[in-house]
Amino acid sequence: MTAAHIAFAAFALITVVSAFVVASHRSIVHSAFGLFFTFFGVAGLYLTLGADFVMAAQILIYVGGIMVLLLFGVMLTPSRRSDFVPARFLRALTLGAIVLVGLLWVLKNAHWATQELASPESTIDEIGRQLLTREQYLLPFEVVSVLLLAALIGAAYLARRRKIVD
Amino acid sequence: MFEQSIILSAIRDAIDWVLGLVGQDISILPLPVQVVLCGLIAAGGLMGAIAFAVLIYVWMERRIAGRMQARRGPNRVGPYGLLQTVADTFKLLRKEDIIPTGANRILFAFAPMLVLAGVVAAFAAIPISWDADKGEPIMIADIDLGIFLITAIVATEVIGVIMAGWASNNKWSLYGAMREAAQVVSYEIPLGLSLLVPVLIVGDLSLGAATEDQLGGNWLIWRNPFMWAVFFIFYVAGLANCKRAPFDLPEAESELVAGFHTEYSGLRFSFFFMEEYASMTLISAIGAIYFFGAGDLFGLQGSSSLIMFGVLLFKILVSIFVMMWIRWTLPRLRIDQVMTLGYKVLTPIAFFLLLGVTVWDLYDLNDKLWELFSRS
Numbered sequence: 001m002t003a004a005h006i007a008f009a010a011f012a013l014i015t016v017v018s019a020f021v022v023a024s025h026r027s028i029v030h031s032a033f034g035l036f037f038t039f040f041g042v043a044g045l046y047l048t049l050g051a052d053f054v055m056a057a058q059i060l061i062y063v064g065g066i067m068v069l070l071l072f073g074v075m076l077t078p079s080r081r082s083d084f085v086p087a088r089f090l091r092a093l094t095l096g097a098i099v100l101v102g103l104l105w106v107l108k109n110a111h112w113a114t115q116e117l118a119s120p121e122s123t124i125d126e127i128g129r130q131l132l133t134r135e136q137y138l139l140p141f142e143v144v145s146v147l148l149l150a151a152l153i154g155a156a157y158l159a160r161r162r163k164i165v166d
Numbered sequence: 167m168f169e170q171s172i173i174l175s176a177i178r179d180a181i182d183w184v185l186g187l188v189g190q191d192i193s194i195l196p197l198p199v200q201v202v203l204c205g206l207i208a209a210g211g212l213m214g215a216i217a218f219a220v221l222i223y224v225w226m227e228r229r230i231a232g233r234m235q236a237r238r239g240p241n242r243v244g245p246y247g248l249l250q251t252v253a254d255t256f257k258l259l260r261k262e263d264i265i266p267t268g269a270n271r272i273l274f275a276f277a278p279m280l281v282l283a284g285v286v287a288a289f290a291a292i293p294i295s296w297d298a299d300k301g302e303p304i305m306i307a308d309i310d311l312g313i314f315l316i317t318a319i320v321a322t323e324v325i326g327v328i329m330a331g332w333a334s335n336n337k338w339s340l341y342g343a344m345r346e347a348a349q350v351v352s353y354e355i356p357l358g359l360s361l362l363v364p365v366l367i368v369g370d371l372s373l374g375a376a377t378e379d380q381l382g383g384n385w386l387i388w389r390n391p392f393m394w395a396v397f398f399i400f401y402v403a404g405l406a407n408c409k410r411a412p413f414d415l416p417e418a419e420s421e422l423v424a425g426f427h428t429e430y431s432g433l434r435f436s437f438f439f440m441e442e443y444a445s446m447t448l449i450s451a452i453g454a455i456y457f458f459g460a461g462d463l464f465g466l467q468g469s470s471s472l473i474m475f476g477v478l479l480f481k482i483l484v485s486i487f488v489m490m491w492i493r494w495t496l497p498r499l500r501i502d503q504v505m506t507l508g509y510k511v512l513t514p515i516a517f518f519l520l521l522g523v524t525v526w527d528l529y530d531l532n533d534k535l536w537e538l539f540s541r542s
Binding site for chain 2: 006029033036057060063064067068071072075122124
């Protein structure tokens with residue numbers, strides 16, 4: 001039982017418990033706030049894996065961006081609690097069980113290459129170098145940025161003020 | 167872990183000394199316990215320092231407001247009214263803790279803590295001084311992610327405000343929360359872009375590296391002709407991000423009672439109050455470190471880290487004063503004006519400046535212009 005194990009257990013607990021709240025709570029706003037803790041727990045899991053940049057990006061993008069957007073949308077919808085429908089619950093349970101069995105099967109049969117990890121170094125230098133080196137990931141990086149730009153222009157086009165034609 | 171930061175290793179030594187009094191040393195504690203203990207002590211110290219600073223700020227704010235409105239401000243309790251805030255704090259502590267009937271109790275109670283925690287946590291990555299002997303910044307955690315982590319952690323504050331506004335079950339609060347969400351998410355873009363410029367010049371995300379880079383009067387604000395404009399954008403976006411006037415729409419008291427914290431009273435209210443001043447300090451500290459040389463005074467401060475801390479504190483206080491000055495001078499913007507300013511004015515200018523600084527650095531125009539002038 002090392003410090004890494006304790007940290008992993010704590011973050012995993014936060015993630016799983018809050019994810020359960022997200023899935024099971026009747027009020028959609030509660031689910032949204034539960035998702036906030038899930039994102040935090042996942043960020044912590046990234047940290048225990050030594051991926052510090054991914055951890056900060058997770059918080060910045062999911063908590064600071066997507067979460068706010070989600071809450072914005074959720075608050076504008078009527079806060080009606082969803083009803084418990086047994087047939088729907090049964091269908092979800094069946095589907096969930098199938099996915100669970102599939103995942104367990106994959107986990108059992110996958111070949112896990114394990115090795116003892118050294119104390120994690122900061123990854124940010126290496127990420128920067130790899131993203132901006134031509135032999136590495138420069139082209140995909142730039143293509144993704146163009147894709148994002150296209151998405152941005154598309155969103156602005158959809159949300160623009162239309163002239164009223166009579 | 168402990169080798170990385172001067173403050174944490176100092177705390178570790180202090181624990182070691184205390185345990186030495188009972189004939190033990192720190193190695194009797196397992197490493198995880200040591201790490202958590204030192205972190206908790208550092209966090210407590212940080213919290214205490216911020217609470218103390220807020221006492222001073224509130225007094226400053228009220229005195230400055232008084233002076234600007236041609237009245238006196240608090241001047242009865244203690245010398246120059248300095249103890250007025252202490253008295254007010256006791257008043258706040260004694261107030262009844264009210265949770266409205268229709269409110270969501272859990273989220274209502276959790277929101278003020280989340281709001282304050284996000285801002286206070288960001289201070290861990292702020293260097294308060296420079297240790298000339300070791301050649302290291304004095305900070306709680308010298309993380310390589312630096313400013314990236316700070317912007318990420320501060321983003322959680324928005325969630326806290328939305329949580330407070332929604333959990334209060336009050337239309338005014340919800341309006342305030344929606345405004346906060348729209349405003350802060352919008353202004354994160356120009357803020358991030360203007361912070362990218364110093365990062366670009368220093369070549370490191372850590373604020374400790376920025377402190378080192380500017381020692382001896384080599385402040386980033388002098389590096390190229392775009393920097394003053396970049397600082398201006400940073401400051402305006404920073405004001406909007408800490409909900410300070412003229413961007414205080416989330417709590418606009420003339421329209422929304424008190425915005426997102428309408429239903430809060432007593433200690434919970436004071437958490438929101440502390441958060442506002444803490445985030446003002448954070449923005450001021452980042453501005454001082456990234457543009458005005460951190461604790462450097464043109465090399466005159468020598469190698470004393472205490473004087474450097476004082477210089478940094480002075481710069482932060484000047485910036486805080488300007489924020490208060492702006493608050494009591496400018497009227498509040500309308501929400502559509504806030505949005506227009508963010509998206510149509512600050513963001514394009516910030517992009518242009520980022521491009522300009524990149525080109526300037528790429529072609530080494532500082533040296534070329536210097537040659538041109540010295541030849542003629």
